[in-house]
Amino acid sequence: MSATVRALLRDDLRDFGGYKSARSEALTGSVWLNANESAWANPADAEGRLRRYPQPQPEALCARLAQLYGVAPAQLLVGRGSDEGIDLLVRAFCAPGRGRIVVAPPVFGMYAVCARLHGAAIVGVPLRDGDAGLCADLRAMGDAALGRAGEGQDASLLFLCSPGNPSGELLRLPDIAALAERLRGRCLVIVDEAYVEYADAPSATALLADHDNIAVLRTLSKAHALAAARVGCVLAAPALIEALRRCQAPYPLPQPVVEAALAALAPHALALTCSRMAAVREARARLADGLRASPGVKRVYPSAGNFLLARFADADAAFAALLAAGVVVRDMRAMPQLDDALRISVGSAEECRRVLAALGVARVEAAA
Numbered sequence: 001m002s003a004t005v006r007a008l009l010r011d012d013l014r015d016f017g018g019y020k021s022a023r024s025e026a027l028t029g030s031v032w033l034n035a036n037e038s039a040w041a042n043p044a045d046a047e048g049r050l051r052r053y054p055q056p057q058p059e060a061l062c063a064r065l066a067q068l069y070g071v072a073p074a075q076l077l078v079g080r081g082s083d084e085g086i087d088l089l090v091r092a093f094c095a096p097g098r099g100r101i102v103v104a105p106p107v108f109g110m111y112a113v114c115a116r117l118h119g120a121a122i123v124g125v126p127l128r129d130g131d132a133g134l135c136a137d138l139r140a141m142g143d144a145a146l147g148r149a150g151e152g153q154d155a156s157l158l159f160l161c162s163p164g165n166p167s168g169e170l171l172r173l174p175d176i177a178a179l180a181e182r183l184r185g186r187c188l189v190i191v192d193e194a195y196v197e198y199a200d201a202p203s204a205t206a207l208l209a210d211h212d213n214i215a216v217l218r219t220l221s222k223a224h225a226l227a228a229a230r231v232g233c234v235l236a237a238p239a240l241i242e243a244l245r246r247c248q249a250p251y252p253l254p255q256p257v258v259e260a261a262l263a264a265l266a267p268h269a270l271a272l273t274c275s276r277m278a279a280v281r282e283a284r285a286r287l288a289d290g291l292r293a294s295p296g297v298k299r300v301y302p303s304a305g306n307f308l309l310a311r312f313a314d315a316d317a318a319f320a321a322l323l324a325a326g327v328v329v330r331d332m333r334a335m336p337q338l339d340d341a342l343r344i345s346v347g348s349a350e351e352c353r354r355v356l357a358a359l360g361v362a363r364v365e366a367a368a
Ligand SMILES: *Cc1c(COP(=O)(O)O)cnc(C)c1O
Pocket: 080, 081, 082, 083, 084, 108, 161, 165, 192, 194, 218, 219, 220, 221, 222, 227, 230, 231, 232
C-alpha cells in the first residue's frame, strides 16, 4: 500500500481483503468444481457462454482498455460504468457518516448521490459564470477541501468534471496538476472525463505518473456509444486501484458485455468511432451557431462535450415547443444557476435540424 493510499483510505478498511471469489484464486485445472456452477449449459445458451462466472477483471478487456487509455493494466479498474467507479471511490475513501466530498455545482449528480447514500457531507463550490463560460474555481475548491487548523478534517474526495457536465468546460491539465499538488497526501482529486473524446484534448492520465492522489474516470457510454453495456474505468496509481478492487462486488461485468466491449474496441470499430469525434465537433459548432441565431436564446455556452448548454428568454416555452415537436432535451431548470437553461445533446444532422426548426430557426443552412 502506498503512503498516499495508506493516508487516505478509510481506517477501518486498511486490512480489509474483500470477497474472495472462486475466480480470484490463481489455480489451474481442467475440471472446475469450485464455484457451484451448473454442469450443463442453459437450453437457451447453446454454446455455453454463460454457464460459468466471468473473470472479476476480464484480462483481455482490461489489457485493451489499458492500451486505449495509455496506462498499465495495474492502473485500471473496470466496472459497471463510471457510476460504479464513483460509488467505489466514495465507499473506499469516505468514512461512513463522517467523510466529506467537494463538488462544483451545477454538475453531474452522481457524486452527490453516492456521497449522500454513504452519509458523507457534500461541500459545493459553485461554478462561476463569466465571459469564458461556467468555470470551476479550483482555488476555492482546494480551500474547501482542506480542513483548517483546529476545525474539521480534510475532504476525502474532490470531484472535477472535464469536460464539465453540464458546463461544457474543459479544465487545463496544469491547473489540475497544481490542485493535486496542493492536496497531495490529504485529498484525492477525481477527474471525470466521460466526454474527453469530444474535446480533442489530452487526458488527465498524463498526470498520473507524478500525482498519486489523482484518479481519472473514463467510460464507453458516450463516445463509444455503449451506454447500455455499462462499462467504465477508474485509472489511478496501482495501490489505489488495488484498494478499490477489494471494495468491488466480485463479477462486475457480465460475459456478453465483455465480448461486446472487446468487439467495439477492435481496430476497425475503434477507427470508425474515432473518426466520428470530428463530425460531432463539427455538428456541435453548427448547432451552436443555429441556437445563437434563434431569437429566444440568450446564451449558448462553449462546450467541449457532445452537448450544448443554452439559456433561454423563456425556457418554459422553449422546452414545450421542443416537446411538441417530439424533441426531448434535458431540463436544467432545477439546477443551481440554471433556472433558464436547457441542455441539448448533439444528435444526428437531422435531429439537430429538428431542434432548430422547433425553436423557430427557419433558415438552418443560412445559420450554419
Ligand atoms: C454520462 C456521464 C458519465 C457516464 O457514466 P456511466 O456510468 O459510465 O455511463 C459519467 N460522468 C459524467 C459527468 C457523465 O455525464
